[in-house]
Amino acid sequence: MKLSDNTILITGGASGIGLAFANLLHDNNKIIVCGRDKARLEKLKNRLPEIATYQCDLANEADLSRFADTVLANHPSLNMLINNAGIQYNYLFTEEQPHAGFVTEEVRVNLLAPIQLTERLLPNLMRQDDAAVVNITSALAIAPKKCAAVYSATKSAMRSFTQALRYQLEGSHVAVFELVPPLVDTDMTTGRGDGKITPQALASEALKAIASDKHDVLIGKTKILYLLYRLLPSAAYRLLKNS
Numbered sequence: 001m002k003l004s005d006n007t008i009l010i011t012g013g014a015s016g017i018g019l020a021f022a023n024l025l026h027d028n029n030k031i032i033v034c035g036r037d038k039a040r041l042e043k044l045k046n047r048l049p050e051i052a053t054y055q056c057d058l059a060n061e062a063d064l065s066r067f068a069d070t071v072l073a074n075h076p077s078l079n080m081l082i083n084n085a086g087i088q089y090n091y092l093f094t095e096e097q098p099h100a101g102f103v104t105e106e107v108r109v110n111l112l113a114p115i116q117l118t119e120r121l122l123p124n125l126m127r128q129d130d131a132a133v134v135n136i137t138s139a140l141a142i143a144p145k146k147c148a149a150v151y152s153a154t155k156s157a158m159r160s161f162t163q164a165l166r167y168q169l170e171g172s173h174v175a176v177f178e179l180v181p182p183l184v185d186t187d188m189t190t191g192r193g194d195g196k197i198t199p200q201a202l203a204s205e206a207l208k209a210i211a212s213d214k215h216d217v218l219i220g221k222t223k224i225l226y227l228l229y230r231l232l233p234s235a236a237y238r239l240l241k242n243s
């Protein structure tokens with residue numbers, strides 16, 4: 001996939017990993033970013049006025065649908081969708097009640113929203129000569145973490161969705177990438193774990209892989225984790241259980 005002259009939608013592109021992608025791609029591509037936090041979107045817009053920013057709560061189906069309409073109307077050249085927005089809550093079903101709000105939000109943002117956005121935008125992507133969907137999953141899609149049951153489940157489901165979508169798009173001009181990051185130093189991981197890589201390092205390595213048409217983009221420690229999972233699944237599970 002060439003990485004210039006594209007029109008790229010990055011969900012959650014005003015912070016963390018999404019912002020790192022926006023920073024690396026905006027010189028040579030038209031970038032569209034969405035998120036809920038108005039102040040963060042404005043900050044990005046002030047720094048990089050050429051980026052199109054939209055406030056949208058992807059957990060809200062009506063909001064998502066309006067946003068998809070706006071993107072299609074304002075950016076008909078859209079040819080790349082980076083499904084990056086995500087949320088992670090840590091809680092135990094055995095201890096904390098009620099967590100219904102967390103469950104719904106995680107499923108909506110991490111699973112339903114990227115699927116629905118893909119569904120809405122795919123016809124437009126399929127009309128382009130060269131297009132891509134990039135789904136960001138997680139090491140927890142390979143082996144789950146005890147206190148992140150729903151997050152791990154959504155990422156695992158996204159992994160499966162990504163592979164099936166890839167099958168459906170075989171022979172088309174739309175490539176489907178899965179990015180599996182290790183622990184990255186962003187708001188999401190504040191106070192969690194060590195040995196984090198920067199969002200810039202992640203995005204830079206991911207873009208190299210995408211430019212070389214490597215569709216399964218495992219970065220850093222996730223490469224080792226996947227190998228371990230293939231050889232000795234129980235060891236991979238043990239490693240991530242309380243990670």
Ligand SMILES: NC(=O)c1ccc[n+]([C@@H]2O[C@H](COP(=O)([O-])OP(=O)(O)OC[C@H]3O[C@@H](n4cnc5c(N)ncnc54)[C@H](OP(=O)(O)O)[C@@H]3O)[C@@H](O)[C@H]2O)c1
Binds near residue numbers: 139
């Ligand atoms: N950090 C890691 O170690 C790590 C590892 C593996 C995978 N990932 C995945 O990488 C992706 C990016 O995560 P990150 O680490 O960069 O986290 P982050 O810094 O917390 O960024 C998450 C982004 O998602 C947006 N977002 C969250 N809920 C949203 C909603 N309802 N509607 C619209 N946008 C929403 C946020 O924007 P607003 O708050 O403005 O809405 C924010 O820009 C996620 O899919 C995450 O699961 C991260």
